[in-house]
Amino acid sequence: MKIGLDIMGGDFAPEATVLGAILAYNEITDAKLVLIGDKERAIKILHDNNFSPDNFEFVHTTEVIGMAEHPAKAVIQKPESSISLGYQLLKEGQIDAFSSAGNTGAMLVGAMFSVKTIPGVSRPAITTIVPKLKGGLGILLDVGANADCKPENLLQFGLLGSVFAELIYNIKDPRVGLINIGEEEEKGNILCLAAYPLMKESKQFNFVGNVEGRDLFTDHADVFVCDGFTGNVILKLAESVYVISVKKGIKDEFYDKFNYEQYGGSPILGINAPVVVGHGISNPEAIKNMVLLSKNMIDTNLVSKIQQAFQ
Amino acid sequence: MKIGLDIMGGDFAPEATVLGAILAYNEITDAKLVLIGDKERAIKILHDNNFSPDNFEFVHTTEVIGMAEHPAKAVIQKPESSISLGYQLLKEGQIDAFSSAGNTGAMLVGAMFSVKTIPGVSRPAITTIVPKLKGGLGILLDVGANADCKPENLLQFGLLGSVFAELIYNIKDPRVGLINIGEEEEKGNILCLAAYPLMKESKQFNFVGNVEGRDLFTDHADVFVCDGFTGNVILKLAESVYVISVKKGIKDEFYDKFNYEQYGGSPILGINAPVVVGHGISNPEAIKNMVLLSKNMIDTNLVSKIQQAFQ
Numbered sequence: 001m002k003i004g005l006d007i008m009g010g011d012f013a014p015e016a017t018v019l020g021a022i023l024a025y026n027e028i029t030d031a032k033l034v035l036i037g038d039k040e041r042a043i044k045i046l047h048d049n050n051f052s053p054d055n056f057e058f059v060h061t062t063e064v065i066g067m068a069e070h071p072a073k074a075v076i077q078k079p080e081s082s083i084s085l086g087y088q089l090l091k092e093g094q095i096d097a098f099s100s101a102g103n104t105g106a107m108l109v110g111a112m113f114s115v116k117t118i119p120g121v122s123r124p125a126i127t128t129i130v131p132k133l134k135g136g137l138g139i140l141l142d143v144g145a146n147a148d149c150k151p152e153n154l155l156q157f158g159l160l161g162s163v164f165a166e167l168i169y170n171i172k173d174p175r176v177g178l179i180n181i182g183e184e185e186e187k188g189n190i191l192c193l194a195a196y197p198l199m200k201e202s203k204q205f206n207f208v209g210n211v212e213g214r215d216l217f218t219d220h221a222d223v224f225v226c227d228g229f230t231g232n233v234i235l236k237l238a239e240s241v242y243v244i245s246v247k248k249g250i251k252d253e254f255y256d257k258f259n260y261e262q263y264g265g266s267p268i269l270g271i272n273a274p275v276v277v278g279h280g281i282s283n284p285e286a287i288k289n290m291v292l293l294s295k296n297m298i299d300t301n302l303v304s305k306i307q308q309a310f311q
Numbered sequence: 312m313k314i315g316l317d318i319m320g321g322d323f324a325p326e327a328t329v330l331g332a333i334l335a336y337n338e339i340t341d342a343k344l345v346l347i348g349d350k351e352r353a354i355k356i357l358h359d360n361n362f363s364p365d366n367f368e369f370v371h372t373t374e375v376i377g378m379a380e381h382p383a384k385a386v387i388q389k390p391e392s393s394i395s396l397g398y399q400l401l402k403e404g405q406i407d408a409f410s411s412a413g414n415t416g417a418m419l420v421g422a423m424f425s426v427k428t429i430p431g432v433s434r435p436a437i438t439t440i441v442p443k444l445k446g447g448l449g450i451l452l453d454v455g456a457n458a459d460c461k462p463e464n465l466l467q468f469g470l471l472g473s474v475f476a477e478l479i480y481n482i483k484d485p486r487v488g489l490i491n492i493g494e495e496e497e498k499g500n501i502l503c504l505a506a507y508p509l510m511k512e513s514k515q516f517n518f519v520g521n522v523e524g525r526d527l528f529t530d531h532a533d534v535f536v537c538d539g540f541t542g543n544v545i546l547k548l549a550e551s552v553y554v555i556s557v558k559k560g561i562k563d564e565f566y567d568k569f570n571y572e573q574y575g576g577s578p579i580l581g582i583n584a585p586v587v588v589g590h591g592i593s594n595p596e597a598i599k600n601m602v603l604l605s606k607n608m609i610d611t612n613l614v615s616k617i618q619q620a621f622q
Contacts, residue, residue, distance in 0.1 A: 133555060144492060147500035181455060181543040189458035189540040213547030217555065229500040230544055232492040233537075236524030237545060241552050244444060244528065244565065252559055 001030060002057070003295055004095035007037035008064040008082040009102025010282045014038060017101065018045040020287020025055055027288070031295060034095050037082045038062050061085050064102075067280055071105030075113060083107060087114035090273050097294035099265060101278030101287065108145055108268060108277075115273040118303075120310030122150070124270035125157050126277065127164060128235055130224065131257030133217045139165045139174075140216070142228040143235045143266065149227035151194035154178065155202060156310075160269040161223035162205035163309050167300040168293075177211035177221030179230060184210070191227060199225070204309060217254075264289025267297060269306065274298050312341060313368070314606055315406035318348035319375045319393040320413025321593045325349060328412065329356040331598020336366055338599070342606060345406050348393045349373050372396050375413075378591055382416030386424060394418060398425035401584050408605035410576060412589030412598065419456055419579060419588075426584040429614075431621030433461070435581035436468050437588065438475060439546055441535065442568030444528045450476045450485075451527070453539040454546045454577065460538035462505035465489065466513060467621075471580040472534035473516035474620050478611040479604075488522035488532030490541060495521070502538060510536070515620065528565075575600025578608060580617065585609050 005024075007017040014037055021033055035042055039060040043053045063080040078084055086098045087110040100107055108124070117124055125142035132138055139161045146153060158176040165174040178199055180188040185196055187210065199207045211220045216234065226234070242258035264286055265278035274297035278290040297303070316335075318328040325348055332344055346353055350371040354364045374391040376382075389395055397409045398421040411418055419435070428435055436453035443449055450472045457464060469487040476485040489510055491499040496507055498521065510518045522531045527545065537545070553569035575597055576589035585608035589601040608614070 147492060179544060181458060181540055181547075189538075192540075213544040213549075214551040214554075216548060217551060226544075227500075229492055229503075230541055233490060233524040233541055233545065234548060236492075237527060237548060238524075240525040240528060243525075248563055248565065250561055250563065252561065254555065254559065 001298060002032050002034050002095045003291055003298070004034045004036055004086050004089055004098040005287070005291055006082045006086050006098070006100030006102055007035045007042055009100035010278060010287070011067070011280050012283065013101065014041050015045060016282060016284050017287050018042050019049065019284035020282070020291065021056065022046070022049060022051050023284055023288035024291040027292060028295060032057055033291065034059060034089070036061065036086045036089070059085055059089065065106045067103050069103060069106065071103060071109040074103065074106050075109045083110050087111065090275070091115050096298050097274035099276040099278060099290045099294045101265070101280060101282040101290065104144065104277050107275065111268055111271045111275055115271050118270055118272055118307050118310055121160070121270040122156060123153050124268050125160055126228070126266045127161065127269055128266050129263045130216055130238065131254060132219055133254055134219055137169055138216070138222050138224055139169070140224045140226070140231055140234065141269065142226065143231035144228045145268070146228040148229070149191060151191060151198055154191070154195035154225050154227065155198040156270070157225045158199050158202065158207065158223065159204050159309055160306060161225060163306050164267065164269055164302065165222050167302050167305060168296055171222045173206050174222035175208040176205045176223040176225060177208050177215070179224055179226035180210035180212065182210060183212065261286040262289060264291070264293045267293065272303060272307070274303055312609060313343050313345050313406045314602055314609070315345045315347055315397050315400055315409040316598070316602055317393040317397050317409070317411030317413055318346045318353055320411035321589060321598070322378070322591050323594065324412065325352050326356055327593060327595050328598050329353050330360065330595035331593070331602065332367065333357070333360060333362050334595055334599035335602040338603060339606060343368055344602065345370060345400070347372065347397045347400070370396055370400065376417045378414050380414060380417065382414060382420045385414065385417050386420045394421050398422065401586070402426050407609050408585035410587040410589060410601045410605045412576070412591060412593040412601065415455065415588050418586065422579055422582045422586055426582050429581055429583055429618050429621055432471070432581035433467060434464050435579050436471055437539070437577045438472065438580055439577050440574045441527055441549065442565060443530055444565055445530055448480055449527070449533050449535055450480070451535045451537070451542055451545065452580065453537065454542035455539045456579070457539040459540070460502060462502060462509055465502070465506035465536050465538065466509040467581070468536045469510050469513065469518065469534065470515050470620055471617060472536060474617050475578065475580055475613065476533050478613050478616060479607055482533045484517050485533035486519040486531075487516045487534040487536060488519050488526070490524070490535055490537035491521035492523065493521060494523065572597040573600060575602070575604040578604065583614060583618070585614055
């Protein structure tokens with residue numbers, strides 16, 4: 001098994017990514033890590049940390065897609081970038097999973113150009129974790145892949161999130177909630193009003209109805225479904241609450257669970273390979289967990305389970 | 312000056328509302344409070360608290376619109392309800408402002424049936440307060456009046472919020488931000504992409520571009536504009552963060568500012584009279600502040616200033 005890591009992605013690359021690769025190496029026995037990026041710089045960082053480069057495979061490139069670059073243009077114009085190369089390797093089966101803390105849009109576009117969307121899936125979704133006040137985790141999707149959604153997209157996100165929550169977080173028969181502005185079926189915007197009956201009729205997942213903004217950290221549901229605009233606003237708002245609590249020196253188990261470093265990143269669900277996108281500000285711990293999450297997606301056969309669900 | 316208060320609205324009415332009216336009375340010298348609802352019950356509560364009923368005027372009714380009732384149906388079918396009567400008095404000029412912690416939807420429908428939308432305003436908006444980390448306040452709208460919005464609605468919310476922030480919170484030339492999922496003009500969903508140029512071209516308020524979920528508590532803007540779906544999700548999420556911090560016993564000046572009790576409620580902006588809707592769980596302190604806010608809206612001539620802005 002080979003796990004690809006973009007060592008050029010993220011605000012603190014390649015230092016944070018290479019150090020993260022060392023941390024991941026120490027926890028992985030049955031897979032080889034493939035570091036994609038500037039080999040010379042990586043080897044220098046490894047030597048500085050008394051770590052043998054022989055523990056990794058390398059695919060060398062110095063071309064990088066910047067965090068602010070236009071995703072589609074950059075992917076097309078930079079075929080030798082670490083993200084483009086990573087997807088090339090993934091498509092050819094030379095690596096079994098790929099992760100990067102780089103440009104999220106480029107990671108999404110790259111996925112759709114290379115490994116492509118799973119047949120039957122209209123639009124892939126980006127997923128994140130929401131901690132529950134009583135303990136445990138919930139899944140929120142989409143958090144930004146699709147700013148505008150159709151009702152069918154939300155229906156599919158329910159299934160994607162359900163399979164993911166069950167396989168990766170061992171949540172049995174995950175409860176899927178639709179993020180809305182009222183509990184009742186007749187509440188909501190046009191999108192939710194149309195999505196509700198589709199989700200209610202679905203026999204592929206356990207739909208529990210509407211959930212509101214206040215229910216996100218409760219035990220009302222395990223999978224929270226919304227369009228990528230709403231999800232992205234929620235994600236960034238929740239992150240800011242965590243940042244504020246850290247700034248304020250508030251020490252609390254619940255707030256600590258907002259720390260993205262623990263979860264390692266956001267999987268892109270609905271594509272034909274395991275892919276995780278990390279936070280731009282990822283530190284080595286976050287990079288390690290991103291790699292471990294991508295490995296978990298291989299180990300659990302997540303992609304083939306999703307392919308089966310959409311057959 | 313006469314200020315109307317629905318004493319039947321809210322989860323703890325009429326006790327919380329009548330006690331709130333007493334608190335408001337103690338702070339108001341130049342206006343009479345008109346309590347709309349069950350006079351007998353109100354007088355008993357006042358006697359129990361050694362407070363003379365002569366300090367108030369009463370408009371008696373025992374009919375109430377429940378929190379879960381369908382707004383439009385309830386307003387039509389219950390003309391003698393405290394909300395319907397309040398709006399009747401407001402329309403006839405017998406009271407100068409009206410507030411209620413009752414059914415928000417009924418308050419909105421009642422407003423549009425009675426005092427009506429200001430000419431030029433396509434859709435009224437419900438506004439709430441967001442505290443800033445560095446101190447001071449921001450305004451968020453719409454938080455639920457319009458689940459689906461057109462670009463023109465967001466443009467108008469910018470102006471409504473701007474006039475409100477300037478008059479009520481003394482924010483000079485308020486910076487208006489569009490809640491979006493990226494900072495750049497070309498980011499966003501279809502709605503935001505269409506609203507951005509309209510807002511940018513507006514000479515009626517100080518548009519500062521896109522703001523993200525993480526910017527809500529920062530000093531990026533004073534007025535945060537979004538559709539009512541997004542705003543309602545944000546509002547309820549933020550409220551839940553406050554509830555969690557209280558549960559956790561976290562004492563912090565910033566989190567305390569989320570306490571809705573301090574602000575007294577959400578004004579409906581864009582209608583021809585000062586109207587405030589309170590939180591269902593309003594306690595006497597919140598009711599008092601709701602009444603004071605509605606009085607502030609009279610004192611500052613907010614409605615006529617908005618009417619002028621939309622001429």
